Amino acid sequence: MGHRFFPAEGGRKFLVIDKISSRPYSPGMRIIAISNNKGGVGKTTCTVNIAGALHQRGKKVMVIDLDHQAQTTYHLGLNPKSIDRSIYHVLAEELEYRDILIDRGGIHVLPSSSILKDIELMPIPAKEFLLKDAMQSLEEYDFVLIDCPPSLGVLTMNALTFAQEIFIPLQVQFLPFHGMYNLFEAVQMVKKRLNRNIAVTGIIGTMYNASKSINREVIEETQKRLPGKLFTTLIRENVSLQEAPSWGKTIFEYKPDSNGATDYSNLTDEILERPVPQED
Numbered sequence: 101m102g103h104r105f106f107p108a109e110g111g112r113k114f115l116v117i118d119k120i121s122s123r124p125y126s127p128g129m130r131i132i133a134i135s136n137n138k139g140g141v142g143k144t145t146c147t148v149n150i151a152g153a154l155h156q157r158g159k160k161v162m163v164i165d166l167d168h169q170a171q172t173t174y175h176l177g178l179n180p181k182s183i184d185r186s187i188y189h190v191l192a193e194e195l196e197y198r199d200i201l202i203d204r205g206g207i208h209v210l211p212s213s214s215i216l217k218d219i220e221l222m223p224i225p226a227k228e229f230l231l232k233d234a235m236q237s238l239e240e241y242d243f244v245l246i247d248c249p250p251s252l253g254v255l256t257m258n259a260l261t262f263a264q265e266i267f268i269p270l271q272v273q274f275l276p277f278h279g280m281y282n283l284f285e286a287v288q289m290v291k292k293r294l295n296r297n298i299a300v301t302g303i304i305g306t307m308y309n310a311s312k313s314i315n316r317e318v319i320e321e322t323q324k325r326l327p328g329k330l331f332t333t334l335i336r337e338n339v340s341l342q343e344a345p346s347w348g349k350t351i352f353e354y355k356p357d358s359n360g361a362t363d364y365s366n367l368t369d370e371i372l373e374r375p376v377p378q379e380d
């Protein structure tokens with residue numbers, strides 16, 4: 101049996117502007133973009149359940165849904181169709197972020213809606229800085245988690261310009277592994293042109309099944325190519341994680357004794373222990 105082909109990092113270029121972001125935010129606050137340009141890898145599941153675990157540990161958490169599909173909003177039991185104030189109105193400079201904030205059982209949410217996709221079409225200069233500019237006064241949180249859309253467009257660039265850290269959920273299959281390198285390329289350009297302090301500080305292995313050889317191979321290859329990035333905790337395949345969104349609950353609210361709850365609890369402990377990158 102031959103070896104699988106794991107492609108090397110390429111040299112794709114991204115259109116960005118030459119303006120460097122600095123961070124005026126509270127030094128104790130961690131702003132984390134949860135991003136992967138491939139859909140279906142577990143971004144929303146990670147965002148919601150890490151937020152739930154952090155809240156259980158007494159942390160003050162904000163979740164920003166930056167995807168026009170509004171899956172994080174749905175997952176947290178909120179109906180985007182009944183929300184008339186969303187993150188779109190903040191980015192469009194129509195409202196302050198506090199005007200749309202929803203306290204969802206102690207987790208503060210900036211919800212999304214389908215009109216968010218219109219931001220891409222707005223004739224505004226320096227659109228990559230809309231989120232950062234809108235959140236200048238933010239200071240009262242321990243963690244801010246941003247669920248990004250499955251693309252490298254304007255909304256994801258807003259998240260990367262605002263954040264300090266990036267967590268990449270990686271479905272442990274061949275094609276998602278391949279696609280992850282596109283995000284690493286984009287991060288390097290963002291670091292050069294938009295936000296010198298951004299860094300990929302964690303890769304989260306999702307939908308893991310130890311009985312599948314491809315899952316094991318992808319984990320081994322990730323550890324070899326990106327040492328220190330992959331969290332030790334792997335999120336196992338778990339039906340409860342698939343069911344929880346339909347109830348509008350975190351895994352801890354839906355099935356606290358499930359493997360999914362155990363995995364996200366252990367992952368969150370790792371997140372709290374992992375060193376925070378320092379400003380340049």
